[in-house]
Amino acid sequence: MSEPPSLLDMPDIPLDMILGGLGFKEIQVLRKVNRNLREHIDDTQPEGDLTTITMHQDDKSFYVELQSNNSTYTVEYKKKDSGCQVKHAGKKHKVSADYITRAFKDLQLLLNHQHNIRFVFLHGIRGLSPAKYFTKECGIGILRVDRRSAFTLNLCRDYRQIWPLIEAVEKMTKVDHVYVKQDVSRIAEFVLDYVSDANWKSKL
Amino acid sequence: MSVEPEVPIVQVEEVRENPVLYKIISSDNHVFTISEHAVKLSKTLWDLITNLGLTAENALDNPIPVENVNGKNMETIVQFCERHKYDEEEPEYTNYIREFVLPEWDRQLLSIDNEELFQLILATNYLDIQKLMDYCCRVIGDMAKDKTPEELRIIYGIPTDAEDDALERSASDSPGPSG
Structure with a gap:
């Protein structure tokens, strides 16, 4: 049985497009979900x-x-x-x-x-x-x-x-x-x- | 006195009714036909067609295998490209146009479960279809509105830090190729 899809498995381009379309509130909530995601957000700094x-x-x-x-x-x-x-x-x-x-x-x-x-x-x-x-x-x-x-x-x-x-x-x-x-x-x-x-x- | 150049006048409608067609074979051997205007929305496919030197005469005799995209995703992609093939070209895509509302037709096309949507994004990324990628990412992004971290973890399939740590530990404990 295959693993369910995860946002973290996305290649950088679509992941950054998804994050770039979020509001500042959603970005702050996402930062709390997972350490790897938080590090990615802090590195790429998507626009709010x-x-x-x-x-x-x-x-x-x-x-x-x-x-x-x-x-x-x-x-x-x-x-x-x-x-x-x-x-x-x-x-x-x-x-x-x-x-x-x-x-x-x-x-x-x-x-x-x-x-x-x-x-x-x-x-x-x-x-x-x-x-x-x-x-x-x-x-x-x-x-x-x-x-x-x-x-x-x-x-x-x-x-x-x-x-x-x-x-x-x-x-x-x-x-x-x-x-x-x-x-x-x-x-x-x-x-x-x-x-x-x-x-x-x-x-x- | 100016002389009119002798250029044949081709009506736009005439072009639309006689498109050049290409054949695409998905990873699970489904065959799709797609028009030239539609296939141009995929930078990957159009580069391939150009490099292979496919023309109106030999296009249908030379189907293009696409190993990374299955039939289900390819069907959605072909539908999308045919729908949007005559759209005016956007000057530059930007995610910062937040007032954008997804057209109803596209919203229905992309009303699929998360797993299918994630797979479609991977296929779209591979085929480099900017507009479809933008639409898919907006649908995924809209899911985050007014959600808690725990709800987002489930929606986006994101492991907890503890699960990540456990995965890393098990990966480092497992024997390597020489072990």
Whole structure:
């Protein structure tokens, strides 16, 4: 009797075509199925369908909202004892890492499979330097963003964080536009000058 | 004054009604007839036909054996190629057109069980039929929507890490050719 067919027995070309047609959620689920498949996905980095990532923070939690063409998913990373609780789609599980570190680690994994993200929004991120996380934790992912992409960094507080952010994003030389919205108008003006494409600005 | 070149005018419909036909023999000795426009969708078959120098005159007398594809898959492939032989050529296939909806005719053709679909993909990969490969892969990919890792393991026939490890151990324990 012959063995039932397995996705892992597929030659590379059809396997990569199948993976390339999946959404970011399915890719993340598939990574959990099997070590060999996970290694293949991490090696080939199939493109996901994520378009926008929005992050925001309150006193105890860090939220990452992931938006694709058809769906929106929210993941909550909540401080819990010495670690954190990750909540998604009504399911919770505890991990030992710090909640922000864990959020950015997950984000890095996601960005490895997202070459077409148009916008990254940061809302009310305070008490930490997102630039530090982006450059150290998510550098690989963000460097993959192509020239059509844009970042909107929406910081509600502590405008001084804008400078290291701009510095960090400038290092991502493939990014065309950096757009920072801030309550402090003069900072906003400076950043609007920084954006060269007037048509792009009008789309926001 | 311009002179019209004396080129015979061939109506498209006329070509469609008098196609050049080729014969293909599957691995289990089933014989299929396929038109020239349809067989061109398979890069492998068309390269073979070109290299063998088959023409309209000798094509039917020289059937092409295809050892890697059985009759069942070949039947599906011939149906697909005949159906799509006059499709406009796509500029470049990309998986990133996610809004794509599989046409109803093709959806029905590919409504087969997983094992058959996997075998069809292997045959399509061998015959290098880009469009059919793309459609099959979309059908396989659609199965993953809203599934858990455990459900995907069953659907896609993927072993657990423990099963993989056991397989590797048994492979390393078994004697080699000289053992």
